[in-house]
Amino acid sequence: MEYRKLGNTDLELSVITHGAFAIGGNMWGGNEKQDSIHSIHASLDHGVTSIDTAPFYGFGLSEEMIGEAIKGKDRSKIQLLTKFGLVWDGSNNGKGEFFFDAEEDGKKIPVYKFASKENIIKEVEESLKRLKTDYIDLLQLHWPDSTTPIGETMEALEILIQQGKIRTAGVSNYSVEQMEEANKTLKLASNQVSYSMLNRAIENDLAPYSLENNSGIIVYSPMERGLLTGKYFKESQLKENDHRNGYFSQFDLHKVKTFLDKIEPIAQEKGATLSQLVLRWTTLQPAITVVLAGARNAQQAIENAKALSFDLSQEELNFINAELAQL
Structure with a gap:
């Protein structure tokens, strides 16, 4: 495993970080609790020291399982990354920005983006309880909330850092303009964004900005929710309530399969x-x-x-990139 410092902080994370969205179950067709906990143990046993989650993942279930999984482990050797700003329990009292309707047990649950100072403080306390810890290594705003001034959100994060409840702060799904506005109040450690072989939009602006400003980028959906594993083309049956049934429709699946067939010999x-x-x-x-x-x-x-456990030569990278250019 390799480890890298995050942006301008002293927080060191494993380059492969355990993403804990799917173990929450919601939107992914469910998952067995013991399988989820074993996945965390296996990650830790194989050098992955960082775990990324969010209250929204399983409506608190993902955080709870992580708290259970790391019980008895050396907390100083584990980095917990979680988020705030998605409210589904009605505690926002209609405030914030409506995001979408989630589903649980056949019921629609309205989800709001809400990043007020009061809500952040509340959510952190709930996350600490679920994770069974007294601090969070990296706390991230899950999605921008247009109803709350960015400065207010950043001020709350600054307070939490001073209180020792979080080591450092970041955001997720922020544009360059939003990063610039936030950094007027608090120097952010990172921005967590979607990026993959099929989605390289951040290379146009966010990546150069982050390099110039020594800000970390945490990537989610690098496998495009499993599409780039190639398994979908061999075992294409997804559960009816799996959100990927609709998600995959945005891609030219024939071209994706052709691309994967061309690069598979490198993997072999x-x-x-x-x-x-x-x-x-x-x-x-x-x-x-x-x-x-x-x-x-x-x-x-x-x-x-x-x-x-392996590296790629410049020649191999060039070949992959040339094939990507054909998509």
């Missing part, structure tokens, strides 16, 4: 899977600090961790 030469090759390529892109990799069981967690 490395004794690696397609998933590991895709993850490794992602870790080697400029400005990328950390790559989140989801795992629903121990086997997937181990496979993700081993994506750092």
Whole structure:
């Protein structure tokens, strides 16, 4: 495993970080509790020291399972990354920005973006309780909230840092303009954004900005929710309530399959899977600090961790990039 410092902070994270969205179950067709906990243990056993979650993942369930999974572990050797700013329990009293309707047990649950100072303080206390810890290594705003001034959100984060409840602060899904506004109040450690072989938009603006300003980039959805594993083309049956049924429709699946077929020989030469090759390529892109990799069981967690067991030559990177240009 490799480890990198996040932006201008002293927080060091494992380059492959355990992404804990899927183990929450909601939107992913459910998951077995023991499989989820075993996935975390397997990650830790194979050098992955960082775990990224959010209150919204499973409506608190993901954080709770992480708290259970790390019980008895050396907390100083584990970095917990969580978020705030998505409210689903009605505690926002109609305030904030409506995001979308989630579903649980067939019921619609309205989710709001809400990043007020009061709400942040409240959410952090709830997260600390679920995670069974007294501090969070990196606290991130989950999505921008247009109804709350960015300065107010940053001031709350600054207070939490001073109180020792969080080590450092970041955001997620922020534009360059929003980063600039936030940094007037608080120097952010990072921005967590969507990035993959099929989605490289941040290379136009956010990546150069982050390099210039020594700000970390944490990548989510590097596998495009499993599409780039290649498994979908062999086992294309997804559960009816799996959100990926609609998500995958945005891509030209024939071109994606052709691309994966062309790069698979590189993975085979490395004794690696397609998933590991895709993850490794992602870790080697400029400005990328950390790559989140989801795992629903121990086997997937181990496979993700081993994506750092090999390297790619410049010639191999050039070949992959040339094939990507054909998509």
